[in-house]
């Protein structure tokens with residue numbers, strides 16, 4: 001089977017006026033369906049930049065991004081947004097939930113931008129919250145939840161459109177180690193159920209829960 005997602009020689013430069021920063025210096029990576037991949041590296045090594053490009057949140061300065069055998073490198077933001085909404089779920093360190101909004105409504109939000117029929121939104125969101133063991137907190141506002149609960153809402157939100165890939169950028173960075181462990185166990189469970197997961201972290205121990213690790217250093221993958 002061809003890879004689900006692939007980058008070819010991706011370079012990303014940030015132009016800061018006087019200086020240019022090369023955050024990625026030619027990264028080629030392939031992700032297969034059903035994989036649990038960790039992208040590991042120190043702070044500033046280029047992990048988030050790579051994740052943003054692989055997740056179609058940003059475009060490379062040069063190189064190519066191929067998703068489901070389609071070269072999306074030169075797609076316009078409107079078309080990238082459509083693919084993102086359908087195919088990709090994101091989980092961030094800072095949860096990025098709407099604070100005064102219920103867990104349920106936070107999870108419903110991405111459905112509003114999809115072509116999923118409106119009369120199924122509530123049921124789908126409830127199913128996802130049950131799956132992350134938050135069935136009893138659905139009507140709480142997200143600012144009434146603990147960090148671990150917030151991250152589980154974020155995971156439910158990332159899953160609700162049934163994306164092909166989940167990206168998680170330092171998802172346990174704001175959690176204590178026990179709660180962090182519960183979140184990583186949840187990713188393992190989701191991967192066992194067939195989800196493709198890409199975990200981005202500076203924490204080498206945490207990365208061990210993934211089935212494959214790639215190391216990024218100064219914008220290059222190990223061995224390149």
Ligand SMILES: Nc1ncnc2c1ncn2[C@@H]1O[C@H](COP(=O)(O)OP(=O)(O)O)[C@@H](O)[C@H]1O
Nearest residue numbers: 014021023041042043044045046047048049050
């Ligand atoms: N929007 C930006 N503008 C300028 N420089 C950036 C931007 N985003 C990241 N960088 C720089 O690119 C490099 C890689 O950053 P990043 O991908 O965030 O690394 P990591 O996630 O591994 O900590 C760093 O030197 C960082 O300062």
Ligand SMILES: [Mg+2]
Nearest residue numbers: 047048049169
């Ligand atoms: Mg980062």
